[in-house]
Amino acid sequence: MTDEELKIIMKVGKIAAEARDAGAKMIKPGVKVLDVCEAVEKMIIERGAFPAFPCNLSINYEAAHYSPVIGDEKVIPEGAVVKLDIGAQIDGYISDTAVTVVLDDKYQRLADASKEALNAAISNFKPGVSLGDIGKVIERVIRMNGYSPIRNLGGHLIRRYELHAGVFVPNVYERNMGRIMEGNTYAIEPFATDGFGEVIEGKMETIYSAKSFVPKGLTDEEKQFLDVINKRFKTLPFSERWLSDLGDKEKVEKTLKNLVRKKALNSYPVLIEIRKGMVSQFEHTVYVGKDETIVIT
Numbered sequence: 001m002t003d004e005e006l007k008i009i010m011k012v013g014k015i016a017a018e019a020r021d022a023g024a025k026m027i028k029p030g031v032k033v034l035d036v037c038e039a040v041e042k043m044i045i046e047r048g049a050f051p052a053f054p055c056n057l058s059i060n061y062e063a064a065h066y067s068p069v070i071g072d073e074k075v076i077p078e079g080a081v082v083k084l085d086i087g088a089q090i091d092g093y094i095s096d097t098a099v100t101v102v103l104d105d106k107y108q109r110l111a112d113a114s115k116e117a118l119n120a121a122i123s124n125f126k127p128g129v130s131l132g133d134i135g136k137v138i139e140r141v142i143r144m145n146g147y148s149p150i151r152n153l154g155g156h157l158i159r160r161y162e163l164h165a166g167v168f169v170p171n172v173y174e175r176n177m178g179r180i181m182e183g184n185t186y187a188i189e190p191f192a193t194d195g196f197g198e199v200i201e202g203k204m205e206t207i208y209s210a211k212s213f214v215p216k217g218l219t220d221e222e223k224q225f226l227d228v229i230n231k232r233f234k235t236l237p238f239s240e241r242w243l244s245d246l247g248d249k250e251k252v253e254k255t256l257k258n259l260v261r262k263k264a265l266n267s268y269p270v271l272i273e274i275r276k277g278m279v280s281q282f283e284h285t286v287y288v289g290k291d292e293t294i295v296i297t
Contacts, residue, residue: 001183001287005093008090008091009093009095009185009287009296010287010294010296012049012052012088012089012090012095012296013088013095013295014296014297015044015048015049015088016044016049016087016088016095016096016285016297017097017297019040019043019044019088020084020097020098022039022040022043023036023039023040023043023055023084023086024084024099026039027057027082027084027103029075029076029077029078029079029080029103030076031075031076032068032072032074033059033066033068033072033074033075033076034068034074036057036076036084037054037055037057037068038055038241040086041054041086044086044088048090049088049090050089050090051086051087051088051089052088052089052094052095052096052236052237053086053087053096053163053236053238054067054207054237054239054242055067055068055084056084056098057076057083057084057085058270058271058279059077059081059083060077060081060276060279061195061273061277061278061279062083062202062272062279063150063153063193063199063272063273063279063281064085064153064199064271064281065206065269065271066204066206067239068206068239069206069241069249069253070240070241070244070249070252070253071249078103078104079103079104080102080103081102081103081104081107081278081279081280082100082102082103083099083100083280083281084099084100085097085098085281085283087163091160092160092161092234092236093160094161094163094236095158095296096163096187096189096283096285096297097187097284098189098281098282098283099282099283100114100115100280100281100282107278107280109146110147110193110194110278111282113141113145113146113192113280114190114191114192115282116141116145117138117141117142117149117171117192117282118188118190118282118283118284120138120141121134121137121169121188122284122286122293124137125180125186125188125288125293126180126293127179127180127182127288128179128180129179130177130180131178131179132170132173132174132175132177133173134170135154135170135171135173135174135177136172136173138170138171138172138190139171139173142190145192147192147194148192148193148195148197148277149171149172149190149191149197150171150191150192150197150198150199150273150279151170151171151172152198152199153171153191153199153271154169154171155168155169155171155188155283156169156187157184157185157186158185158186158187158285159185161234163236163237169186169187169188171189171191180288181288182288182290183289184287184288185285185286185296186285187285187286188284188285189281189282189283190283191280191281192279192280192281193277193279193280195273195275195276195278196273196274196275196277199272199273199274200271200272201269201271201272202269202271202272203270204270205260205267205268205269205270206240206268206270207237207238207267207268208238208240208259208265208266208267208268209233209235209236209237209238209265209268210229210230210233210234210264210265210266211265211266212235215262215264217262218262218264221255222255222258222259222262222264225243225255225256226264228243228246229243237268240256243256283297284296284297285297
C-alpha cells in the first residue's frame with residue numbers, strides 16, 4: 001500500500017468514526033431508525049466520503065443487516081440493544097465500524113463483552129498471527145463475561161471496492177483460517193449474545209449489491225436500473241433508498257426483487273439470532289503495518 005492510499009484509508013476511518021459517534025448519540029426510544037441512518041449517511045457525505053454500505057441499525061435479536069427502506073416507520077423501542085454499523089469510502093477505499101447502544105442497564109455487560117473482546121483482539125492482531133487464534137481470544141473474553149460469541153459472524157479482510165474480500169476473522173477458534181498479513185486492512189467485529197450463538201437469515205432483505213456479470217433475460221427497464229447501480233455503487237452494497245429517484249417505493253422494490261430473482265444482484269437478509277437472544281457488536285477497521293497495527297476507526 002502506498003503512503004497516499006494509507007492517507008485515504010486513515011481519512012475514511014476518521015469520517016466513519018465521527019459519524020458513528022454522532023449517530024450513537026441519536027439512539028433513543030421513539031426515534032425513527034430511518035432518521036438515524038439518513039443523518040449518519042448525510043454526515044459521511046458532508047465530510048467528503050460516501051457510505052461504503054447502507055447504515056445498519058439492528059435492534060435486539062437482529063444481529064445485522066437491518067437498514068431502513070423507503071418511508072420506513074420503524075422506531076427504536078424502550079430498553080433496546082441497538083447496533084449501529086456504518087462504513088465510509090473514497091474511491092473504493094473502505095472503513096467499517098460499529099457500536100452498541102443499550103437502553104437498559106441490564107444489557108450493559110452484554111455490550112461490554114463484545115467491546116472487551118474487540119480490544120483484546122486488536123492487542124493480538126499482528127502480522128503472522130493465526131486468524132484462528134484471534135477467534136480464540138474473542139471467544140474466551142465473551143465466554144468469561146457469561147455470554148456466547150456468534151460463531152457464524154465475524155470480521156473480514158477489506159480491499160479496494162471489496163468490503164468482504166474473502167478472508168474471515170472468526171469470533172471463535174477455528175483451524176486453518178490463515179494468518180494476518182502485513183499491509184492489509186481488516187475489520188474485526190465480535191458479536192456477543194445471551195442466546196445460542198448463531199444467526200439465521202430472516203425474511204426481510206434491505207441491502208443489495210451488483211454482481212460482476214450481467215445475466216441474460218433482463219428487460220430494458222431492468223438493464224437501465226442495473227446500469228445506474230453499477231455507475232453509482234460498482235460492487236459495493238446499496239439501499240433501495242439510494243435509488244428513490246428512479247421511481248416510487250413500489251417500482252424500486254419490485255425491480256430490485258426481479259434483479260435478485262434473475263441473479264443480477266446479491267441480496268442480504270436481516271440476520272437474526274437463532275433463539276432470539278439479545279446481540280451486541282463492536283467493530284473497528286485496522287491497518288496492519290510492519291511495526292504496528294493502526295486502528296483507523
